[in-house]
Amino acid sequence: METLGAFSLLLALCLAGYAFLASVIGGWKKKPFLIESGRRAVYGVFLLLTAASAILVSALLASDFRFAYVAERSNRAMPALYKFAAWWGGQEGSLLLWSWMLSLYSSIVVWTNRTRHRALMPWVVAVLMFTQTFFCILNVFVEPPFQMLAVGRGVTSVPDGNGLNPLLQYWLMALHPPALYLGFVGFVVPFAFAFASLLTKQPGEAWIATTRRWSLITWGFLSIGIMLGQGWAYAVLGWGGYWAWDPVENASLLPWITATAFLHSVMMQEKKGMMKVWNAVLVSATFFLCIFGTFLTRSGVVSSVHAFAQSSLGSWFVGFLAIGISITTFLILRRLDYLKSEAALESVLSRESSFLFNNLLLLASCFAVLWGTLFPVLTEAFTGEKITVGAPFFNKVNIPIGLMLLLLTGVGPLIAWRRSSWESLKRAFRWPVLGMALTMAVLLAFGVRHFYALMSFGLCAFVAVTVVMEFYKGARAIAAKNQMSFPRAVVELTHRNTRRYGGYLVHMGIVLMFIGYTGSAFNKDTTEEVKIGSRFRIGAYELQVKEVSDGANPNYSWQRAVIAVYRHGQYLGDLKPERRVYAASQQPTSEVAIRRRLNEDLYLNFASMSQSDPEAAVIQAYVFPLVSWIWIGFYVLLFGTLVCLIPSKVKYAYAKTQVVGVYERQPEPVQ
Amino acid sequence: MKIYLRFGILVAAILGTLAWLAASGIRESKTYYKTITELKSMPPSEAGKRVRVTGDVVPGSIRREGAAVRFQICEKDRGVTLNVVYTGKDPLPDTFRDDAQAMADGKMAPDGTFHASSIAAKCPSKYEAAPGKAAPRPLNPGPSRSSL
DSSP states (O other): OHHHHHHHHHHHHHHHHHHHHHHHHHHHHTOHHHHHHHHHHHHHHHHHHHHHHHHHHHHHHTTOTTBHHHHHHOOTTSOHHHHHHGGGSSHHHHHHHHHHHHHHHHHHHHHHTSSSOTTTHHHHHHHHHHHHHHHHHIIIIISOSOOBOOBTTTSBOOSSOOOSOGGGOSHHHHHHHHHHHHHHHHTHHHHHHHHHHHHTTOSTTHHHHHHHHHHHHHHHHHHHHHHHHHHHHHHHSSSOOSOOOOHHHHHHHHHHHHHHHHHHHHHHHHHHOOOHHHHHHHHHHHHHHHHHHHHHHHHOOSOOSSOOOOOTHHHHHHHHHHHHHHHHHHHHHHTTTTTOOSSOOOOSSSHHHHHHHHHHHHHHHHHHHHHHHHHHHHHHHHHSSOEEOOHHHHHHHHHHHHHHHHHHHHHGGGSOSSOOOHHHHHHHHHHHHHHHHHHHHHHHHTTOOOHHHHHHHHHHHHHHHHHHHHHHHHHHHHHHHHTOOHHHHHHHHHHHTHHHHHHHHHHHHHHHHHHHHHHGGGOEEEEEEEETTOEEEETTEEEEEEEEEEEEOSSEEEEEEEEEEEETTEEEEEEOOEEEEETTTOOEEEEOEEEOOSSEEEEEEEEEEOSSOTTEEEEEEEEEETTHHHHHHHHHHHHHHHHHHSOOSSOOOOOOOOOOOOOOOOOOOOO | OHHHHHHHHHHHHHHHHHHHHHHHHHHHHOEEEEOHHHHHTOOGGGTTSOEEEEEEEOTTOOEEETTEEEEEEEETTTTEEEEEEEOOSSOOOTTOSTTOEEEEEEEEOTTSOEEEEEEEEEOOTTSOOOSSOOOOOOSSOSOOTTOO
8 A cells, every 4th residue: 555655756746847848848839739748647646645644644543554654653542533643743744735825726726727717827827736746846855755665574662643633633723734734835826826827918807806716715715724823822832822922823824924915905906907017016925924924833943842853844945945945036027018007096085005015014013023033043144143133123013013903993984995085184184083082092091001992992983983883884785775674784885795795894803803812911820839629819700629539441541620719709610620641652742621601711730739738730821801702703703705706696896997198286376 | 297296205114113123032042053062062141042952852851940940952963052041931842841841042141151031842763753743842031922
């Protein structure tokens, strides 16, 4: 079986290389046969990679420890879900997953466009298969998943594997890498279309219309991946944080930022024919940042607390990025005429300008995060001394950017295209500003003095009011005209222009997430050494350690503290934080206990038994206000994204506003 | 052209503020990578620097003393060891134990012990940890992103 697996990978590499060459030559010399064979080869690559993956997964499920990969990442006692998840539990397997997903996406692209975009497709396939070839090279030569241990030939025997890293044995974690990868890999497609359309000088914005859904879906997956990571960090790592500006986290955030910028500025191109160069740059940047993200997480170039093996992958990725970025830059520079803007900016107070600033801020944030992440590498290269920057750097830059973006989230949708007068702005923003002022006044009255927290809650109110107003105004008009009930009118309104109202829902989700993030300004924590039976306090809670028990199952042994929670003397229930030691890896982990509520989470970690007193436990207790709103906001964001994907009931023809002439204010007649 | 001037001023103001914030953020949180040997030979004038030092936890050296945790890390090939005292708020990582590779952020005290404000640890190399994500921990204690 293993030979078959390795052979399918090799064959997939050859076929991907062939598909690339056939598409390039076919597209260049206009040979339909070559083009067609290139397209069919794409399906072949998908089948071969599926076979290779299936062989690896079945070896994992069957605990076939002759496979080095299986012996390292799996063990017999692990539940089947985690055995399956071990597919992406290690370097070789997760690169195989990357390859497989790329081939899946490529096949979908080739299939859905089998009769469309005749001139474009050979080049789209070429870009996809160029990337595919690169990853297949990694699968075959650099990180082969089908290495065998010489078991059964008298050399050694493997009774059981090492097991998946216990920290990863958590359901969110099983889903996090595939979701993130679906996002990472997916951006190849919009990039491929943009590249092909630049190369062939396609008239109009065909590539944008074709890849709009793709961009949105992959953006959605990337969001899911990032949020699953945050949810996992919060629930598993035991320190109650969800974001630490670690290089690996930043790697997933970077393409998300540029993709968000792209999703916004692409509207400028669709409606006004502006920012064409910019969009080409953004879509390329997003793709290369996805590759760069994979590179960061896989090569160990920036020392991260994420414990990855050092590997020789780095130079391969650097090579791929260097080639890819050079070609793309060259192409964009050669096509500057073709990318000429069809309209000019007219006023600082306009929708165009709000998009411009949205992009500026997102890019500034992206640059700062990239800079901070690569700071050790850069300082070492230029000064010889390796220096790193930490969370304070990232927070200092990104918190103000976040707040300004939040402001634009509220302003953008209400401000007019082209130019807006102060009068109309006053009318549009009366209620949102009132909401903001009211919120801040109430918070001040309750003694909140944290500047950023005040600003953030105020702006959240501002944006929330604008979004609610938009829905209310539109739905009221529909309800009056068609004699509908108000809720039905809201649905009808959304259905008429799903992209717009879905977008508002996404904005609402972001507002809720900001509320959750802001809550962390008021976190409380304490570490106590408590005798069994005695009590301690945190915030409004009183906690009593009732007992400590222990036990074992085949996968791990555990020690559990049972802690009774009281608030104002009222018993609220027991929380049971746990410590585990996994049998296969002998690695201890903590299982925190969380009492999740909308206003705040009570979060308990059983750190250890006291070393000085065997009858006392060390308990870390935290109170995290509002943290649940992050997850709620995420579901709203996801729902909004799905709404955007539903086709609108009314087909808007998106007639471009042509600039016929520029209105100039006539000089006042002189008396 | 007036419109572009206006945009230019606004953009410059925003980027200028951000650059200023970034510079002060770097000043506050920059941390030098040092080996144990380099740390031991560091001139006293540099004692105030924030430093990140990596070494293997000496087996049996971890002791809890109330809120503080004392331990030693060493560079195996050179035989130098460093006394570390950790007084940070966050719980120690699960991977922190004998023989683990520990990364400590903090400052040297005049008595030659290293005062760490945060600890990150990798499991002993026998178990190469997995992909995606393993054990992030704030490299610097202090507000995480969330302290808006």
